[in-house]
């Protein structure tokens with residue numbers, strides 16, 4: 570399928586939040602992402618799937634310029650969020666990452682209290698004028714992350730003392746606390762047991778109402794359960810992008826079909 574077809578298909582329907590054009594990523598001399606163009610919808614969960622090493626995480630990290638932190642990594646092409654070029658010199662990457670939050674594979678709470686884990690972002694971005702306002706932000710973020718009831722009586726305890734699933738919800742609360750518009754999730758359930766995974770999946774389902782969620786997952790069942798759009802990457806290229814139902818039931822590209830039927834990957 571031609572790039573342009575992929576874009577046209579992705580445009581149908583929902584309001585677009587992210588628009589990427591001709592994005593290429595190299596680590597030193599090695600190309601990891603080759604000329605990817607895609608539009609990602611607001612208020613939608615978009616899943617990135619594909620075999621190991623195909624560039625899903627690399628492309629995800631382009632969306633909030635996390636690749637800037639890797640010395641050998643060079644990103645070219647254009648990425649716009651709400652029509653603003655994220656590589657424009659006037660864009661501060663730290664501010665961008667508040668707007669485009671990220672949750673990683675392994676829960677990584679700070680060595681701080683539960684409260685401080687969530688309060689940290691709003692504090693450094695000056696989102697609260699008073700202590701009471703900060704407290705409200707923390708409470709709302711923990712509620713949205715479906716963790717409040719479990720931690721409300723021990724907000725001063727270390728975040729690292731929570732279970733794996735709770736730690737991941739804490740990291741989601743931390744990302745939400747800076748009022749992001751986009752939430753990037755890089756295999757957020759891979760370190761979790763089935764019960765914690767189900768809780769996070771339910772949470773992602775609810776988050777979709779207010780956020781553009783982009784999730785990298787190795788689990789096709791997970792992508793089918795939680796996403797409305799699916800992008801299939803292969804060898805650094807975006808091979809197919811469309812409604813999740815269509816990608817899984819009637820893939821247009823033979824490589825997608827081979828992947829979802831287990832012949833490659």
Ligand SMILES: Nc1ncnc2c1ncn2[C@@H]1O[C@H](COP(=O)(O)OP(=O)(O)OP(=O)(O)O)[C@@H](O)[C@H]1O
Pocket residue numbers: 596601619620621622623624625626627628639641787
């Ligand atoms: N920091 C890095 N330095 C050099 N090469 C890297 C780096 N990160 C990723 N790569 C390479 O870029 C390519 C794409 O990797 P990436 O992690 O984006 O793929 P992926 O599809 O997310 O893989 P997985 O599903 O295994 O996590 C791979 O060849 C990988 O080895």
